[in-house]
Amino acid sequence: MLTVNKILKHITKKIKINDKLFKNRIISSPISINMAREGYVTNNIINFFSNLAKSGVSMVTIGAASISEQGNDTLNGMIIGPKKYLTKLKLLSKNIKKFNSYSSIQIYHVGAQGNPIHNKQEIVGPSKYLYKNIGVECKPLSLKEIKKIKNDFVKAIIQAEDAGFDFVEIHLAHGYLLHEFLSKHFNKRKDSYGKSLFNRFRIISEILEDVFKKNPKIKGKIGFRLSANDYVKDGLNIDELKKIVKLLDKYQPAYFVITAGLYETAKFKYLDMKKGKYWNYAKKIRKITKTPIIAQGGITDLYTANNLIKNNFSELVGMAQSLIADPNLIKKTFSGNKKKIIPCLAHIKVGSCHRCRYLKQKNQTFSCITPTSWKPNSEIISKGEIKKDIKLWENLNKEIYG
Template sequence: GGLIAAAAGCTGRKQVSSEYSGLESKVFEPIKIGNITIPNRIVFPPIGTGYADGGFVTQRLIDFHKCVAEGGAGLTIVGTTSVRKDVKIVPNLPMLDDDRYIEGFRQLFETIKQNGSIACIQLFHGGRQMPSKFIGVQPVAPSAIPCPVINETPRELSINEIEELVGCFAEAAYRAKTAGADMIELHGAHGYLICGFLSPFSNKRTDKYGGSIENRTRFIREILEETRKKVGGNYPICCRISADEFVDGGLTIEESKDIAQILVDSSVDVISVSAGVV
């Protein structure tokens, strides 16, 4: 059995509708992933709250996730956490590109766990969907294809820059584990950087990072390889993907099945299936 993604509010089980009563026994069963046991199959998925301050965890962010954990979610995911200081899609997202953020996350993860939930954090790079007014530089992407959302054209990443970003994800994962996160999630959906590499819609590279499905998955496979070196083989890693982007030339469910298998073969423990591209 797998996890069931659902937003758990502060009233927990009381929110489970009677129409799902037949599933209740399964929903509330524990599940073991890697070295952790999640107490039930209810997941509070990652969202960007905007409750950080200059990248630092705030009491408001702690209180928000405390409410979620108290509500009964077996797994609580802290969303859209930047792996570099120049990664923002909106102001006030949490950051883990530096050790100075660890203490705040330690308090956040402790609060989540003290209230009965497993603490996970989503690591994120916005790619071409980062407005230059927020990051102060031109956004970057696998290919220099205009982003219709922010109406800007990104700069194509060099091989050296890609290799550096692989390290940024791995270092952020290590900081998350050091701070007490039970699990990490790589944001590979919705057109952000990892998804940008996976998708033929946004990746038109002709080098080892573009073209075939093997090449388009190379970036995330390298992230996984370096992250495993930092966090260990039994530490749970999730990857969120857009199974269908709903755009011409984008990811489809059929290709995403192959991507999912590649991720599993590359040591991913959980795949969170979403859809669409921003």
């Protein structure tokens, strides 16, 4: 009779990325819990990500730290660029490492999908763009403003290294600013940052070249979150992503995470995630690069994760909601207590929730209706609120899936 360890041998196999030896193939996917204070890391943030590190993953990814105040999509989001944030960032990376887990911090600029109600900033993008649900047309960036944003990205990447994070993940997906430069759906520019793919990629290449010039040690430590499908006619697709991957490969990336979708195409994104299409996108990219691929999106158990590695979809797998619902999922699985794993309550009740990640209207803080999940120091979820949340997400689910 096969033991759990033998059945799950593919996700327990070690893998080396750059000079880091990963103890297994499981990472926690980036999550933004919206609990910073004026951009600063708080105790709740440290506790949340430390709890994920304690779960047994080989790497914890801190979600969406903005390069600047302008780039933030919420008043409670983390900011990484300016020096004043360094001390608290160091504390965050240090606490994750206590539990034998590597750390990666994802950085981004919200771009044209921003909402001034939530971040109190001017909304900018490569070209004019209006996301109807927000109703604010963004201002096209001038060359001078692009230079400023490039410098902000460079500072943020170097600050992540100085803070002790093992990797930096640059967000090139989900319709955020750098993705907007890559995608013709957003980028209508006619200057050196528009039209051809080479020009649309220019801002990224200039950021990377400047980083490596200022700190060559960062080579091999930058991962990228990439969109395989924007679900719009003039957006990115798997064929164009393959070309982008070839351009990125010249810069010795640490890893690629494959995802899809924009704010305006979330409906299609969730449907594809449920069908496992994200994993198929990952497999297609894996065939054309030697850079390690992280498959993610709808992976809720280690048996699914193991099969993805076994069948060459990716080198690693990213999980989020299931690890939040039951932080002991990995330990319970390997001890043979599979039946004792507490699944995400929202998945059982409504098929989807995302309150742990999408934070309703981007202006609230993290919470999870599953009783076993991590809870913030300042928040206890009542039974009444759980019922209210379930009703809310039942309605949202009907909206998304029909």
